[in-house]
Amino acid sequence: MLQSVDTYWNPFMETMPLDKLKEMQLTKFKKIFKWGYEHSRLYRGMYEEAGLRPDDIKTWDDVLKVPMLEKDKYRKAQAKQPWPYGDALCVPLEEVTEYHQTSGTTGQPIYVPDTWQDWEWWTESWCYILWAQGFRETDRVFLPFGYNNFIAYWAGHYACEKISAEVVSGALLNTEERLLKMKDLRVTAFMATPTYVLGLADGARKKLNMDPKEWGIKRILCAGEPGASIPTTKKRMEDAWGCDVFDHIGATEIGAWGFECTSKPGGMHINEGLFLIELLDLETGQPVEEPGKLGKVVITAFDKMAQPCIRYDSKDVAMWGEPCQCGRTFRVLKGGIQGRIDHITKVKGVLFSPVAVEEVVRSMPQLGDEYELIVDKVGDIDRITLKYELAPGCEGQEKETETELARLLRLKTNLNYEYESHPYESLPRYQVKAKRFKDLRNNH
């Protein structure tokens, strides 16, 4: 259902008929393929090896023939000159104005150069997100992150300025100082990882003895972890702050490609005007078009020029959802990202995704926000252990909690677990990229 024009950052793009959107995407894919082929030694090498030239890309079937890019290829290409971008770079080094890098969670970080036009593009893609989530000129937005080398909310900051919201940086403040600043300035919105959103609320209650629900926050934008698309985690955050919580997805080497809108469709829209998202069957590699079936997420950013992102294997797994009521024709990924290919694994012969455990843990009010999941082996047998904390005031409820956990986790994951109760606040706390899942098996 089409809403009023000011619902959308770009009503033309966001409500385009799907067939026209596809037509535009194919045109844009051909352009970025040609750009990569002509300007990047990395892409040219890959495409020549596959026997592909720009004129060969005519149809969607041709797109499927384009080799996928993986992080390791970036890493190898960046080991060459010009430092530090090497063969991945598509523009003269002197045109690069922005440097960011990936976190290096899976190995050597990827270095990401942007020209000013690229940076403007980052900002523009974030404007789509902010507008869809109800951010407006009247908002005062707090950014409690480190403003370091990682992309995090950098582009969110610039996009807030572009939509004319007021931005308040909380960069060098500690958690308590950030909370006080948020309260004193009466900020209306902030951006953080789900883990930190919960941590801040906890801090407000414990360190300041205040209820953050009373601070008038209207909306929170989450990124960095899938929590805001997990209904029980989203509810915990919304209950803690008394406001709407929205999800967003992006990556340093890709761009800001997905967002939840105010209609909350149970997933995230893809910005299909600026990105091509392909879901590929986990076994056959063929495109997945029907809703509800898991596929590997492969992403192309159409307009990222200094270091293009063309058919990038994100290692994420997702599924299509149903159309959203907001009027956007941009398709929806149901439940956001379902997990990482390297996290979706077989335990005791059962296909297992750690996201399912978070959904259960966060649905039980007697449990604290933190948990840890360890998979290891006892002899030849897989063992999966859930370490949990009981919430304050629920001490001594281990037995009934574990009975309930066993029931819910069995239903959700078809697995039996070992349980370890830990004192409240003794499990690790994270501000970014929580690492709650550890697979200690050597050969799985």
Next chain:
Amino acid sequence: MAAQVNLREIANAISNIMQEVDKLKEMGSGIKCVEMNVVRMSAMIKMLELDITDVADVLGA
């Protein structure tokens, strides 16, 4: 709503502005304050091309 807006007319205006900016770039060649501000102007106009012109082209507006 959006249908009342002439998409092609906006796209044409964007194209005209880009041409003027290109002219400015040429005229101010070697003058840093012109060159560097033109880089920023061009980037912003490019975003309008992505937002509007690309859509107008595919919709045949």
